[in-house]
Amino acid sequence: MVIFESEAHLIDSLGHHDDLIRQCAQGHMSFADFCSEYHDYYAFYALDGHESDEEERVLLEKYEKRIEPHRIVAEEILAGVCSDADAQLEIYQRAGRFGSAEAVRRLCELAALNL
Template identity: 55%
Template sequence: MDSYPSEKDLLVALDRCDDLIRACGSGRLSFADFQAEYNDFYWSFALDGHESDQAGQAMLARYASRIAPHQTVAETILAKICSDTDAAHESYRAAGHFGSTEAVARLKLVAECLPGGEA
């Protein structure tokens, strides 16, 4: 059985999504366009390994440092984003949610840690 994703597909997707993070963090891509193109990459590509066989798990482990920033995006940015309207409400902020401006600022920090450097 072939692993999901294939190594080639994984590397192409990582490069593409690294570029999306850089583009949004630098202001070259709107946050709305980032969300549409990024498409919950970490989860949609099953980078947590839940769909991988033993070979796939080994491949994901080899690229763990490349995958880690995308886990950060999934768990600390996309999981916390809310509409800009809702972000103005104290109850949302108190629950740890934030709007697109904060999301872009956080993406910029992630971009600085990607291979190849800054946003």
């Protein structure tokens, strides 16, 4: 194992980051605090397995349904966020960018469907 010490470590890590999504979606945490604590989890922990050894890749595959919401957060939410001021500009809107309110709306939707 390269990134996670054990299966229990992966499960605990997923649970903690699931909770961060829920807290933000339920309004118990600001989006700024969420971003700070969530710390681009999917990429930071290489949950796609690109930095893992074979043993860890098997473990990540075992939990791919638990990991999938975090891929969505990374690729479909955090990747599209811009400042709230920039989100008002047409050029950013045309590029598919959005501000924190839309990001939280998407987190709410994700939490309702997947967590």
